[in-house]
Amino acid sequence: MQLLPEPVRRLAAWCAVVLLVSGVVWIVARLCGQFRTAVVPVLLALLGTALLGPLHRWLMRVGVHRSLAAGITCVAVVTVVGGAVYIVVTALIDTGDQILASLKRAAKSLGRYFGAAGTSLDDLASHARELVGKFAGTAASNVISGVSVVAESLAMAVLALLLVFFFLRDSDRAVGLLRSLAPHGGADALEATARRAFQAVEGFMRGTTVIAFIDATLITVGLLVLHVPGAIGLGALVFVGAYIPYLGAFISGAVAVLVALADRGLVIALWALGVVVAVQVLDGHVLQPVVQSRTVRMHPAAVLLALTAGASVAGILGMLLAVPVTAAAFGVAHELRARYGRGPQASQEP
Template structure:
């Protein structure tokens, strides 16, 4: 090894030693103030989110509706309509359809629910007296006695865990009424201006980051919009199958139960099973053969849904493993109850999109980094 090569090698070893030497960390008053400000700001933001959790929930529901309706708006825009007219047409047609369905379904639903509430005390006393097809529940678990006691103490609200103080009930009714009015309008304005908000956000980003954020927004939109649309369609199919089956066997309260099935079917993994149990118990009041028929039909449909319909929805929209789905459901249910469970999978799919893009960005950044000193080829003597 000649003198020049030895000098170069020594300089590189000195550079490596300097870089590996510990760097003293100094905290200036300004740095302390900045970190305290960031911490306080984060805590205030979390407190604000907690206080406004009700409004945030309704805004998220409106966003889900907007993402589900946006493909129809985009299709009309491609046919030459301006976005305002396209959004108005889709909005009016959608809510007119929902209103017509409600006009046809809600009156008999109210009638059936009222009949159920009026007949409930008789059913409970029959159960308590160990009569009827559900008498085994009283003989084994003394369920009838407990239900009668709860009903006599608090009525139908106590029986279903819905009792609230007067002020709390008034606030709940007012909040629900406000949400019913606000969610459609927020949905419409999101359809109208949502794309403009996204473009405005992208315009303020550096050119190097714009394409990355475009991919994130497109992935989230595709995930959430496709999931919501597909799940609503599957839920409608489940409710229709349940209604036809319950009416066919003459089960009581077929329409309210079909609505319950459609709602529960929106909850992945556990909703369909819970709906099957409820419908089976309702059909058992007609007779064991009717109950078996209902359970068999709903079981067959559940298998078709699990192995045909849901893989299509999940495979094309949400790239999540079964374990990730279960974890997302548990976290969502713990944070926000039923609404949290409903939103868990689209939120989890959106986080998966962001995570994949972050990993891609890190990989691309590492490929363009200059080689470090330790990665340079070591000079060996001849």
């Protein structure tokens, strides 16, 4: 190695580091895929704990016992999440036929506007029922598999809820356990890194929920003013899609514009597009800096790469988990850079 020039040795060292890190990441991803029934509930429980931590801490400050506070928090999350799911599902069921019919008419309109280029959209809309029938037949022939998937999902949801309870109740013990596992002299650094990662996830979850609610409310009000059919259901789609940054907002906004185009014409569709764009501008320039100003803010390119990687590993669930996991990784990187990236002169400072 000494015979090689210094730049070549540095390049070789960096290549070795990249290969080692890539190999570790690949092995971890494969192991997570093999043990997904245990890994997914833990990740969901961590997200739930990050979102519900402030409520649990408030209950403890007002004198509620730690275990009782954790139980009340879990009951609250079941009530809130159950109510939100009921509202979203009811809105989508009530307005689903209107939305689908409007999308079909929009596809036909695009087919007339663009000729042969839009024929495929028209054909897709015309044969949507046939495609759904084929998928339904496949699902019916594999009913046992479908029941097992539903049972597995319910089991993971129950396990995640139980883990949320224990994570909330035993958070102080977790810190002690983490410090006991740290190598000699590294307990403080490990605790600070773990806290920074959790704070990043906590800020992301709280901020995303607040922003999703504001975006969905504003877009729903705008669509109601424009008399776009299915406005409540479209607002529900916006709320759910907000947890998949950029991609979710693009898809839900495109659906809203297409529905407006089919039922209200080009002028109203342009107004609906203006509403969606205005809300996204408000999101990017006001809500994101204000609501998530204390969290790790990632570049859009990093978010899109994380979404792509999550989708390739675990589909839609991977897309939902990719961004908070990446936020935690960014938090760890920032903490390590703050501690060890200041150069050798930092250790000589008084």
